[in-house]
Amino acid sequence: MSQTITPAAIRKTLEVRATPAKAFQVFTAGIDRWWPKTHTIGKAPLKQAVIEPRAGGRWYGVDVEGGEDDWGEVLAWEPPGRLLLAWRINGEWACDPSVHTEVEVIFTDLGAGRCRVDFEHRDLANLGKGAETAAASMDNGWGSILDLYKTAAES
Amino acid sequence: MANANQTKNAFAALADPTRREVFERLAQGPRSVGELASDLPVSRPAVSQHLKVLKDAGLVTDRPEGARRVYQIDPQGLGQIRAWLDRFWDSALEAFKAEAEKDDDDEEDEA
Numbered sequence: 588m589s590q591t592i593t594p595a596a597i598r599k600t601l602e603v604r605a606t607p608a609k610a611f612q613v614f615t616a617g618i619d620r621w622w623p624k625t626h627t628i629g630k631a632p633l634k635q636a637v638i639e640p641r642a643g644g645r646w647y648g649v650d651v652e653g654g655e656d657d658w659g660e661v662l663a664w665e666p667p668g669r670l671l672l673a674w675r676i677n678g679e680w681a682c683d684p685s686v687h688t689e690v691e692v693i694f695t696d697l698g699a700g701r702c703r704v705d706f707e708h709r710d711l712a713n714l715g716k717g718a719e720t721a722a723a724s725m726d727n728g729w730g731s732i733l734d735l736y737k738t739a740a741e742s
Numbered sequence: 743m744a745n746a747n748q749t750k751n752a753f754a755a756l757a758d759p760t761r762r763e764v765f766e767r768l769a770q771g772p773r774s775v776g777e778l779a780s781d782l783p784v785s786r787p788a789v790s791q792h793l794k795v796l797k798d799a800g801l802v803t804d805r806p807e808g809a810r811r812v813y814q815i816d817p818q819g820l821g822q823i824r825a826w827l828d829r830f831w832d833s834a835l836e837a838f839k840a841e842a843e844k845d846d847d848d849e850e851d852e853a
Contacts, residue, residue: 595824597824597827597828597831599831599832599835601835601839603839603842603843604842604843605842605843609842610842613838613841613842614838614842617841617842620841621834621837621838621840621841622834622837623833623834623837704835704838704839706831706835708827708831711824711827712769
């Protein structure tokens with residue numbers, strides 16, 4: 588379908604004191620070490636975040652009762668330089684196949700054990716379709732998640 | 743400035759299936775009330791009402807075009823949803839950075 592209005596992609600650039608290989612590894616294999624767990628998917632709290640290490644792999648959360656919730660899939664797996672994920676998460680952190688947005692992460696070597704991480708979350712116009720259930724989770728989860736992030740990141 | 747309430751309004755406005763359809767039609771290009779009504783199984787007054795909710799939520803804007811009003815998606819409206827994600831990623835990437843910069847047990851930093 589044609590979109591005449593496209594919200595700008597979310598873009599972030601950060602410098603990380605780590606090699607691209609390590610940054611890629613922490614972003615993917617280590618996602619569980621930094622992804623938030625305080626919000627709930629459906630009934631049970633999130634226990635684990637997983638990115639399967641291959642193109643076509645799944646990207647999902649495991650709740651404390653063992654249930655798995657898909658968030659999308661791995662579109663491109665190119666360690667240590669590039670990761671492309673389909674983000675099909677609606678406002679309640681449930682997979683909605685009608686939502687197609689993309690998250691791309693590029694890791695560029697800056698030498699001396701540092702790298703630049705260029706992050707982009709794009710095709711956000713497509714979120715309009717999956718947005719209907721988001722209001723509730725905004726109330727319940729986001730404020731506290733962001734507070735926890737800050738605490739963790741600044742410690 | 744988007745705040746939590748405005749964002750909530752935007753989400754709530756899109757909760758109604760007909761309203762979402764109106765919104766999706768407008769995502770394809772600007773339309774008048776008449777064009778939307780002829781395209782959807784709802785009356786013209788109903789379309790007007792849906793447009794009012796979408797407009798109040800900041801999701802669509804309108805402008806006069808000759809004798810009629812033409813509605814279109816307000817990029818700022820989706821921008822509220824975008825702002826919500828933007829804050830999320832800011833925090834998530836901060837946490838990622840902190841984690842990536844932690845010393846590994848078995849990996850020495852370059853001397």
